[in-house]
Amino acid sequence: MAIKTRGKLAGGRKVPGRQPTAKPVRAKLRDAASVREIFARFKAALPEPRTELHYRNPYTLLVAVVLSAQATDAGVNKATEKLFALADTPQKMLALGEAKLTDTIKTIGLYRAKAKNVLALSERLVNEYGGKVPDNREALEELPGVGRKTANVVLNTAFGEPTIAVDTHVFRVSNRVPIAPGKTPREVEDGLENIVPEEYKRNAHHWLILHGRYTCKALKPNCGACIINDLCRWPKKTVKADKRR
Ligand code: SF4
Numbered sequence: 068m069a070i071k072t073r074g075k076l077a078g079g080r081k082v083p084g085r086q087p088t089a090k091p092v093r094a095k096l097r098d099a100a101s102v103r104e105i106f107a108r109f110k111a112a113l114p115e116p117r118t119e120l121h122y123r124n125p126y127t128l129l130v131a132v133v134l135s136a137q138a139t140d141a142g143v144n145k146a147t148e149k150l151f152a153l154a155d156t157p158q159k160m161l162a163l164g165e166a167k168l169t170d171t172i173k174t175i176g177l178y179r180a181k182a183k184n185v186l187a188l189s190e191r192l193v194n195e196y197g198g199k200v201p202d203n204r205e206a207l208e209e210l211p212g213v214g215r216k217t218a219n220v221v222l223n224t225a226f227g228e229p230t231i232a233v234d235t236h237v238f239r240v241s242n243r244v245p246i247a248p249g250k251t252p253r254e255v256e257d258g259l260e261n262i263v264p265e266e267y268k269r270n271a272h273h274w275l276i277l278h279g280r281y282t283c284k285a286l287k288p289n290c291g292a293c294i295i296n297d298l299c300r301w302p303k304k305t306v307k308a309d310k311r312r
Pocket residue numbers: 243244282283284288289290293294295296297299300301303304305
């Protein structure tokens with residue numbers, strides 16, 4: 068029996084069929100000064116970025132973020148406009164009940180599972196935290212349907228902590244430029260924690276989300292209109308900085 072050694076058979080002959088693909092081209096990591104310049108430009112363009120999810124208080128923010136998994140903010144806002152008019156506290160959500168909650172959010176993907184999580188976390192909040200959303204990561208991550216990303220959003224947006232939530236947009240932009248490349252959201256989060264200057268941390272994930280959502284889009288990045296084009300090293304940029312008009 069022939070022995071394979073990384074795409075070759077013993078003796079140097081190639082393995083028939085698919086060969087190992089070349090390593091992906093990775094752009095060189097931006098230096099700290101460039102990262103500072105990137106966030107300075109984001110700040111100059113949008114000094115006070117905000118989440119596009121609609122919410123009334125820490126509880127409704129938590130619910131909106133739980134509902135937003137694999138859904139658009141616009142789609143979530145459409146459903147929560149009605150939902151939060153009916154229930155904007157965990158007590159009211161429990162009183163609303165599963166059938167009514169499920170019906171109110173049925174336009175959102177995975178709504179049945181999300182409804183169960185919203186009720187389960189509401190029950191925990193009432194029983195263990197007096198109906199309040201806890202302001203620490205450990206307690207948040209123990210709530211049903213709440214992972215690290217959701218906890219980061221709530222800590223940042225409801226409690227003003229400089230946490231950086233890594234969603235699909237933050238992940239993509241951080242890897243493309245690259246600001247903080249990584250294979251997992253946690254790797255990217257840790258990289259951003261290390262390289263984003265303190266003064267920009269509080270708003271970093273908002274700027275990166277908005278940049279990814281409206282400019283550095285997944286399929287067709289609008290590099291011609293990108294305010295950090297000259298600082299971006301992504302080899303597949305659709306327009307180079309010196310070609311912009
Ligand atoms: S130049 Fe293009 S790829 Fe680079 S950050 Fe801007 S939009 Fe994204």
